[in-house]
Amino acid sequence: MKPAFATLLIVSLLLSFSFLQTTMAYSSFCKYKCSVRCSKAGLKKRCMKYCGICCAACNCVPSGTYGNKSECPCYMNKLNSKGKSKCP
Template sequence: MKLSFATLVLGTILLTSFFIQPTIAGSVGIVFLEAFCDSKCNFRCSKAGRKDRCLKYCGICCADCNCVPSGTFGNKDECPCYRDKKNSKGGPKCP
């Protein structure tokens, strides 16, 4: 009885460790990406007329592409994914 209980506890701990580690690593990556995107998009949208809209779409594009072009306008060739995203009307999605 003690052996089967010990085996059950050990097996549970072992299985749990496989699921907890990737979750922790994933959440650290998400936090880093959010901080990266926030800082890049804040600079990118600093001169925008509609800053809230610019930050929204820049954040979406940055999360998808993992990059934001330098500067406050243009330079989209630095990030082809960012450059090539289109809105529903066929225009550029990313500011």
């Protein structure tokens, strides 16, 4: 019984490590893309916050600092509670 438990423990640790590595790489992707997207924003902290939320949900950020939302339909279609675009 102990060898089976040890094997299960090792497999679960390897899986969790690979998931963590993927998450860290993904968050650096969003951080980089959003820093480009928000580089000319007046309220950079706010822009980075909402861009990060949208990037995490949509797995993409449109190119440039403004517009081009057609490149990422999910990003374009996210709306706030007032019906306006949530993503910068």
